[in-house]
Amino acid sequence: MEVLSHIYKVLMELYGPQGWWPLIDRDTMTLRYHPGDYTPPSDDGELFEVIAGSILTQNTSWDSAASALINLAVMDALKPHRILSLDDAELEAAIRCAGFYRQKASYLREMAGFFLSLEGSTPSRKELLRVRGVGPETADSVLLYAYRKPEFVVDAYTRRMLAYLGIIAGDESYHRIKELFEKSIEPDFRVFQEYHALIVRHGKSYYRGRVHGEGDPLTEKLGDSCD
C-alpha cells in the first residue's frame, strides 16, 4: 500500500500541518490549532480536554463539539472531578449544543471516572474500549492525540475517501482499514496525527454530503501509483 504514503505526501503539500488536536486558549476562550508543535497536551488539564472533545464530537460537527467544550471550560468544569460533581441538568445543559446530550453526559462521566482511576498512567486500547461510550475511533483518538501513541484513527471520511479512490471496497471493518495504514506508514505518532487530520480537512472539501469525491484532486495525482 505504497499509495497511502503517496496520498499523505499529496495531502500535506495541499494543506500543510494541521496542528491537531485543537486546544482551548484560556485567555480568549477560543480553540487554537498548533501546527508544527507536537508537544501538547502539556498537562493533565489539556489531556482531559482532548478526551472530552473526542466524546463530544462523536457523530457531530467539530464546531458544535467545540461550543460544548467552551461551555464546560467557562464553568471550570473541564476536569474529571468537576464533571462528576455537576448534576445531570447542569452537565446536559452545558453540552446540549453537541447533540446526543444525555448519552454524552453519561459518557463524559464514565470517562471522568476512568481517567481518575488511571492515576496518571497511560491506558491500553483494550482498557479504553471497556469504557461505555468509547468505541474504536474514540479509543484511537484518545491514544493518538491525548497520549501521543501511534494508533491510526479511521473515521467516516477515511472510509469514503479510500472507497472512492478504489483502494478499498468500502465495507471493510474498522480494524481492517486501520491495519492498512499502520502497515504502510511509519509508526510515528506525529505522522499519524497529521494524516488523520489531513483526511478530515480534505474530506470536508470533497467527501461531505451526497456526492463523494467529486472534483477530488487526488484522483488525478494517483494515476501511476496503483499499488
Place this chain on the structure above:
DNA sequence: AGCCAGGCTACCG
C-alpha cells in the same frame, strides 16, 4: 424542509 455532522450502544435475527 431535509440532510448531514471528526460514532456508540443495545438489541435484533
Place this chain on the structure above:
DNA sequence: CGGTAGCATGGC
C-alpha cells in the same frame, strides 16, 4: 456473529 434503530442539536 453482522446489521440497524435510536440517540438530538445546529448549520446549511
